Amino acid sequence: GAVRARGARAAADKLPVLIAYNIPGRDACGGHSGGGAGTPSAYRTWISAFASAIGSRPALVVIEPDSLGDFSCLNQAQIDERNGMLRDALAQFTAHAPHTWTYLDAGNPAWIGADTMAQHLDGAGARQAHGFTLNISNYYATAENSAYGNAINGSLSASYGYTKPYVIDTSRNGNGSNGEWCNPGGRRTGSVSQTGGGAEMLLWLKTPGESDGDCGVGAGSVAGQFLPEVAYKMIHGY
Numbered sequence: 001g002a003v004r005a006r007g008a009r010a011a012a013d014k015l016p017v018l019i020a021y022n023i024p025g026r027d028a029c030g031g032h033s034g035g036g037a038g039t040p041s042a043y044r045t046w047i048s049a050f051a052s053a054i055g056s057r058p059a060l061v062v063i064e065p066d067s068l069g070d071f072s073c074l075n076q077a078q079i080d081e082r083n084g085m086l087r088d089a090l091a092q093f094t095a096h097a098p099h100t101w102t103y104l105d106a107g108n109p110a111w112i113g114a115d116t117m118a119q120h121l122d123g124a125g126a127r128q129a130h131g132f133t134l135n136i137s138n139y140y141a142t143a144e145n146s147a148y149g150n151a152i153n154g155s156l157s158a159s160y161g162y163t164k165p166y167v168i169d170t171s172r173n174g175n176g177s178n179g180e181w182c183n184p185g186g187r188r189t190g191s192v193s194q195t196g197g198g199a200e201m202l203l204w205l206k207t208p209g210e211s212d213g214d215c216g217v218g219a220g221s222v223a224g225q226f227l228p229e230v231a232y233k234m235i236h237g238y
Contacts, residue, residue: 016059018050020047020061021036022046023067024037024042025070030181032214033224051096051097052096054097064089065105065133069111071112083125090128104129106120106149109147110177118159119155122160126156127162132152133169136206137212138172141173141177145173145199153166169206170190183212184216185216188236208235217230
């Protein structure tokens with residue numbers, strides 16, 4: 001219902017940007033946003049309904065932030081199971097939402113090496129996706145992300161014979177990263193959403209001021225909670 005309503009509210013000349021974030025074992029490394037569907041079967045039901053709710057309307061959907069970066073916190077059986085869910089999710093959008101651009105998430109420049117991430121992307125079905133996303137809920141500068149995205153594409157081309165466009169989350173990267181990922185202070189909003197900018201698109205995928213969890217300048221909050229004071233400081237860069 002929420003997906004259908006969001007699409008219906010979008011103006012005729014606007015593209016809905018949606019994030020699917022419900023995979024079992026979600027946020028396996030960070031822990032603050034844990035949860036997700038209880039089983040692969042439940043996830044398949046959920047993601048199929050998500051795709052069907054979009055239907056024939058154009059949309060942009062990011063499929064499961066952190067899901068490939070978290071491989072270091074999963075065993076091989078869990079990785080294989082997750083890859084199956086991600087490949088099936090891409091198939092659900094192909095079948096039920098043919099005008100949706102789907103993106104797998106490739107983490108950020110300081111998390112997983114580009115060659116390894118290219119392997120992760122291909123194993124999760126990136127050939128069937130429109131592209132991949134970078135820097136969701138993180139703070140790395142746009143130029144750093146562009147270099148990383150280009151390196152991933154270099155590995156995809158060399159090892160698998162294809163490349164993919166990528167988008168960068170610039171919602172909170174105006175001051176770059178200080179090396180912390182969980183509500184660091186002194187950050188700033190980045191470039192407004194636009195095409196180009198060293199990527200296919202720069203997009204605000206995370207809401208500035210939305211907490212990463214009970215940490216940093218968001219101490220006492222829960223992941224996803226909106227913190228007006230943090231948002232205000234992020235607008236002004238302090």
